[in-house]
Amino acid sequence: MTDINLVKLSSNLKGEITIPGDKSISHRSIIFGSIAEGQTIVENFLTGEDCLSTIYCFKLLGVKIDVVDDKIHINGKGISSLLEPHEVLDVGNSGTTLRLMSGLLSAQNFHTVFTGDDSIKKRPMKRVVTPLKMMGARILGRNNGDNTPISIEGTELSGIRYEMPIASAQVKSAIILAGIQANGNTEILEEYKTRDHTERMLKAFGGNITITENSILVKKSSKLVGQSVYVPGDISSAAFFMVAATLVKDSRVKLLKVGMNPTRTGIIDVLENMGAKISYENVFEEAFEPFSDIVVESGNLIASELDGSIIPRLIDEIPIIALAATQAIGTTIIKGAEELKVKETNRIDTVVTQLKLLGANIEATSDGMVITGPTQLKGNVVDSNGDHRIGMMLVVASLIAEGTTTIKNIDAINVSYPNFFKHLEKLTH
Numbered sequence: 503m504t505d506i507n508l509v510k511l512s513s514n515l516k517g518e519i520t521i522p523g524d525k526s527i528s529h530r531s532i533i534f535g536s537i538a539e540g541q542t543i544v545e546n547f548l549t550g551e552d553c554l555s556t557i558y559c560f561k562l563l564g565v566k567i568d569v570v571d572d573k574i575h576i577n578g579k580g581i582s583s584l585l586e587p588h589e590v591l592d593v594g595n596s597g598t599t600l601r602l603m604s605g606l607l608s609a610q611n612f613h614t615v616f617t618g619d620d621s622i623k624k625r626p627m628k629r630v631v632t633p634l635k636m637m638g639a640r641i642l643g644r645n646n647g648d649n650t651p652i653s654i655e656g657t658e659l660s661g662i663r664y665e666m667p668i669a670s671a672q673v674k675s676a677i678i679l680a681g682i683q684a685n686g687n688t689e690i691l692e693e694y695k696t697r698d699h700t701e702r703m704l705k706a707f708g709g710n711i712t713i714t715e716n717s718i719l720v721k722k723s724s725k726l727v728g729q730s731v732y733v734p735g736d737i738s739s740a741a742f743f744m745v746a747a748t749l750v751k752d753s754r755v756k757l758l759k760v761g762m763n764p765t766r767t768g769i770i771d772v773l774e775n776m777g778a779k780i781s782y783e784n785v786f787e788e789a790f791e792p793f794s795d796i797v798v799e800s801g802n803l804i805a806s807e808l809d810g811s812i813i814p815r816l817i818d819e820i821p822i823i824a825l826a827a828t829q830a831i832g833t834t835i836i837k838g839a840e841e842l843k844v845k846e847t848n849r850i851d852t853v854v855t856q857l858k859l860l861g862a863n864i865e866a867t868s869d870g871m872v873i874t875g876p877t878q879l880k881g882n883v884v885d886s887n888g889d890h891r892i893g894m895m896l897v898v899a900s901l902i903a904e905g906t907t908t909i910k911n912i913d914a915i916n917v918s919y920p921n922f923f924k925h926l927e928k929l930t931h
């Protein structure tokens with residue numbers, strides 16, 4: 503694991519960068535490309551470690567996946583021709599790979615075992631195992647089926663009607679991927695809408711799915727057809743530069759081709775509400791997902807309150823929103839975000855501990871955090887704790903913190919944004 507020393511930025515952030523592909527959509531492009539018939543070509547695929555884990559797992563299921571001129575070519579096997587893997591499927595740090603593939607493989611006629619890194623081993627699987635078992639799945643795992651290593655004996659499934667007890671796109675997607683192979687209808691009801699990339703992609707690949715205001719109905723979809731997919735830039739990655747440009751004086755950055763799916767744009771709503779200067783150019787409505795260029799200029803922020811249906815729309819951006827809140831006038835309160843406790847780290851703990859080390863006025867609550875600003879941050883020794891989003895948030899903090907900030911375990915950022923430092927360098931020259 504590598505450490506890095508960073509000093510407060512003496513210049514501003516200027517210029518434009520093309521934000522790397524969306525992590526959630528990249529995973530799904532490999533999944534649907536693999537189970538569709540014919541070729542799927544994916545452009546702007548995110549080659550971060552998490553998405554490479556999904557490719558690795560599908561290769562072990564017999565799918566031919568190649569990189570040709572920066573594009574991913576998938577020779578889809580169809581939904582019934584995946585092969586039993588000879589190896590344990592190691593998902594590394596990727597919860598999305600683990601949860602979504604568990605749904606898919608529960609209905610295949612072979613046996614699979616999943617494992618992952620130390621963080622994955624702590625992440626709850628009951629949330630996925632419970633509805634899949636209701637459909638007839640045969641799954642065993644450590645801690646009564648709540649943790650990896652987990653083993654799935656594929657079998658015939660039946661549809662269910664499931665009211666989501668938590669807001670989770672990974673759980674929803676696992677049920678959808680089981681539902682397209684199950685007998686009868688599978689209906690999923692969500693209190694708060696979570697990211698809908700699985701639904702959009704299933705529809706575009708020819709799957710049998712009907713979406714209403716708060717319910718999703720899926721039927722058996724024996725034949726999906728390969729597609730060309732352009733993956734928009736990841737708004738969760740863009741978020742670090744949106745906040746950086748807002749906080750570093752006299753900045754103006756343009757972030758190209760950022761995904762603008764409304765289930766993901768909570769970060770924009772919050773930053774605009776706090777007073778950030780954001781504008782849009784070149785809005786595209788593509789077959790799968792909308793995207794746009796985003797221009798952000800520096801500005802002063804005021805505190806905000808976050809709760810309810812906005813939380814799933816920005817769940818991965820809470821670490822960087824917390825940093826923004828340390829620079830906003832007033833008290834920012836984040837509630838209803840207990841899901842943060844079961845991310846790559848317990849992000850209530852890691853955000854609060856690390857920002858406190860930099861001098862922030864921030865306290866943890868049972869379901870979020872309370873942050874009072876503005877505070878001049880001061881460099882110190884901090885730690886990503888192996889969490890990519892904590893690592894990048896701390897880099898942005900170092901740009902405005904006085905003196906030197908040392909960030910331990912910085913290589914965690916390769917999970918979702920391997921070019922992060924290259925992009926930062928491009929904007930600081």
Ligand code: S3P
Binds near residue numbers: 526598673697817818
């Ligand atoms: C994801 C869903 C979210 C998010 C994660 C990616 C997905 O997790 O935090 O980074 O691709 O479906 P949950 O479904 O656990 O909320």
